[in-house]
């Protein structure tokens with residue numbers, strides 16, 4: 605994987621920047637911070653800016669880990685029980701959130717889904733009791749099967765950022781890719797065709813809707829998004845699994861939510877072949893507190909190994925950002941040029 609390890613002076617520099625920002629902004633969701641972040645990110649240490657720019661431009665590996673940021677485990681407080689109770693202002697993780705958001709801003713612009721975690725930009729990923737056996741980031745007992753994030757969605761993220769706040773049992777994030785894989789040309793050809801129906805994963809379904817918007821218009825927009833999602837759930841749209849460069853194609857799949865109709869055995873065999881090829885090369889990485897992982901969501905799949913959650917405030921806790929390289933791709937689904945929520 606591609607690593608950027610901050611030196612002691614880098615860490616001190618980033619820490620001072622974040623401390624001064626924590627006096628000006630109360631949450632990374634503050635529209636003023638969202639607008640300023642791109643500019644402020646230029647004040648991060650040069651080695652970090654150079655590393656993330658290299659990762660973005662040369663695509664050296666599907667994963668980039670930024671190491672060195674220090675977390676005061678007592679300072680961030682207990683791991684919450686549900687994301688619905690811990691978003692926005694007053695988070696004890698403000699410094700970590702700011703650092704993470706600034707790093708992300710060097711790769712692109714964070715985006716929010718109206719249908720995920722109350723439309724927040726910054727998501728929390730920790731085990732939730734009612735989700736133990738679900739294929740959700742908030743699950744625990746089951747292997748979170750590998751996937752391209754939001755693979756069903758035409759405006760899915762270019763990068764998934766995960767910042768580790770705590771990971772006491774060293775639970776692995778898994779990852780896979782086509783690196784070193786040589787799929788037969790006819791299989792690749794089939795995978796490049798729109799023959800693979802995919803359903804939205806459950807994190808976007810209305811069943812996981814929580815606090816709702818006060819604003820009538822926003823609520824109606826959100827209703828429409830949920831309707832679109834449930835329409836896709838009932839009638840999955842066929843997508844292409846591979847796209848982009850001929851030699852080293854980009855990926856779009858979440859096999860758990862894909863089923864090829866019996867009428868297309870050729871597509872079924874091709875999907876089976878790529879799933880097996882990726883399965884054969886799965887690796888794992890246990891994030892350490894303070895580390896930030898950026899996954900190139902075109903180049904690599906990811907998931908999470910199962911673990912025993914404690915539900916006592918000491919559980920594994922990550923934060924997550926979705927980052928778009930080009931906001932304009934989703935302009936028709938956002939309310940203004942610089943709005944971040946996709947409806």
Ligand SMILES: NC(=[NH2+])NCCC[C@H](N)C(=O)O
Pocket residue numbers: 739740741742748749750751753754805806807858859860861
């Ligand atoms: N194969 C899967 N489990 N896909 C769904 C991934 C989890 C989803 N991204 C979430 O936020 O919870």
Ligand SMILES: O=C(O)CCC(=O)C(=O)O
Pocket residue numbers: 729740741742748753776777778906907908922924
């Ligand atoms: O928990 C992890 O390491 C990965 C979580 C994930 O893939 C997700 O939330 O979509």
Ligand SMILES: [Fe+2]
Pocket residue numbers: 751753764906907
């Ligand atoms: Fe994911």
